[in-house]
Amino acid sequence: MTDLAQGLRLRDDFPGVGDWHYLDSAATAQKPNAVIDAIARAYGPDYATVHRGVYERSANMTLAYEAARRKVASFIGAKSDSEIVYVRGATEGINLVAQCWAGTQLKAGDRILLSTLEHHSNIVPWQIVAEKVGAHIDVVPLTDDGRIDLDAMRAMITPRHRMVALAHVSNVLGSVLDCRRSADIAHMVGAKILIDGCQAVPRLAVDVAALDCDFYVFSAHKLYGPTGIGVLWGRAELLDAMPPYQGGGSMIDKVTFEKTTYAPAPTRFEAGTPHITGVVGLSAAIDYVQGIGLDAIHAHECALVAKARTALEQINSVRVFGPDDSAGILSFEVEGVHPHDVGTILDETGVAIRAGHHCAQPLMRHLGVEATARASFGIYSDDSDVDALVKGIERVRKIFG
Numbered sequence: 180m181t182d183l184a185q186g187l188r189l190r191d192d193f194p195g196v197g198d199w200h201y202l203d204s205a206a207t208a209q210k211p212n213a214v215i216d217a218i219a220r221a222y223g224p225d226y227a228t229v230h231r232g233v234y235e236r237s238a239n240m241t242l243a244y245e246a247a248r249r250k251v252a253s254f255i256g257a258k259s260d261s262e263i264v265y266v267r268g269a270t271e272g273i274n275l276v277a278q279c280w281a282g283t284q285l286k287a288g289d290r291i292l293l294s295t296l297e298h299h300s301n302i303v304p305w306q307i308v309a310e311k312v313g314a315h316i317d318v319v320p321l322t323d324d325g326r327i328d329l330d331a332m333r334a335m336i337t338p339r340h341r342m343v344a345l346a347h348v349s350n351v352l353g354s355v356l357d358c359r360r361s362a363d364i365a366h367m368v369g370a371k372i373l374i375d376g377c378q379a380v381p382r383l384a385v386d387v388a389a390l391d392c393d394f395y396v397f398s399a400h401k402l403y404g405p406t407g408i409g410v411l412w413g414r415a416e417l418l419d420a421m422p423p424y425q426g427g428g429s430m431i432d433k434v435t436f437e438k439t440t441y442a443p444a445p446t447r448f449e450a451g452t453p454h455i456t457g458v459v460g461l462s463a464a465i466d467y468v469q470g471i472g473l474d475a476i477h478a479h480e481c482a483l484v485a486k487a488r489t490a491l492e493q494i495n496s497v498r499v500f501g502p503d504d505s506a507g508i509l510s511f512e513v514e515g516v517h518p519h520d521v522g523t524i525l526d527e528t529g530v531a532i533r534a535g536h537h538c539a540q541p542l543m544r545h546l547g548v549e550a551t552a553r554a555s556f557g558i559y560s561d562d563s564d565v566d567a568l569v570k571g572i573e574r575v576r577k578i579f580g
């Protein structure tokens with residue numbers, strides 16, 4: 180048992196878990212009562228709009244909304260809360276940078292560097308902008324054990340590369356990127372680097388200053404917070420130079436029919452009434468994970484993944500993907516059984532995994548499979564989940580002979 184597993188206590192914090200073996204936290208994490216209660220209060224007795232109200236409750240909600248921005252900034256090591264842009268999620272954060280930074284800075288013939296293991300959210304927005312401006316996309320290959328190959332990246336990067344966008348933690352393989360080294364390589368040729376932190380923020384302590392990246396994005400719903408809210412962090416000087424993403428209320432300085440001027444960042448990027456209760460929920464989620472500590476969470480998930488990996492590797496006909504030190508996420512296949520069948524049989528035994536291409540079709544092609552089965556862990560996971568997973572896989576093998 181790991182320290183946190185004494186933490187069955189934690190399981191009780193999550194009404195969505197109970198005695199279910201929920202192994203799909205990489206898709207979305209279950210929510211602790213602290214988050215659910217905070218959202219209920221924000222929609223209930225505390226509910227009011229932000230930024231505009233002249234009455235006390237709105238002023239209080241505005242204080243909470245902006246205090247959450249400061250909390251996010253300190254949670255990820257940002258210099259200032261004005262570098263924190265609230266977005267709908269990682270997908271919107273990447274699209275915002277693709278359109279507002281790359282869409283205005285890149286010229287025909289410029290190049291964008293991605294990797295084989297990227298989520299579609301970190302591929303398609305760049306393809307859209309590349310097509311618009313006439314830029315090209317290059318792809319950094321993986322090492323044999325499933326990491327982004329930074330030696331290969333160093334060899335292939337050129338001064339024509341203006342943007343590098345890489346996942347901090349792979350949503351399929353759990354491999355962890357050496358962000359600092361990838362940033363150093365990008366900066367060597369003057370490129371900017373965006374890190375997709377969707378799978379990292381819930382399981383690793385993140386400090387954007389130490390990583391030395393230029394943009395960092397994540398979604399609250401994978402961090403035990405609500406859906407529909409996420410964060411884009413960008414260096415102040417980059418955000419300040421970027422045009423607005425969407426036009427509307429709140430993002431302006433002055434509007435006339437002749438000319439409109441815009442508010443400074445981050446307000447310029449937050450058109451319309453924001454996801455007020457989402458921000459309150461994100462704030463509660465950060466408090467919750469900080470109360471446990473990301474180093475403890477990381478150690479806990481690593482111990483569970485290691486146990487699951489060892490057990491699955493001992494089963495004949497199971498192939499496990501990804502490096503030995505994968506963070507919280509384990510993909511595998513059972514020879515001769517479609518991952519959807521694996522998922523369905525596991526579901527019958529109360530084990531929820533994900534089966535499919537995980538929005539990473541280029542990676543599936545690289546692995547030579549159509550899909551994988553994926554077990555992913557969270558702070559409420561414990562040894563009983565691993566045991567149920569392994570038992571379920573034995574059952575799959577029995578059923579399929």
Ligand code: PMP
Pocket residue numbers: 205206267268269270271298300301346348349350375377378398538
């Ligand atoms: N990147 C990675 C690595 C992810 O795992 C995900 C979610 N599966 C995303 C981006 C997109 O996140 P969202 O759908 O919350 O915008």
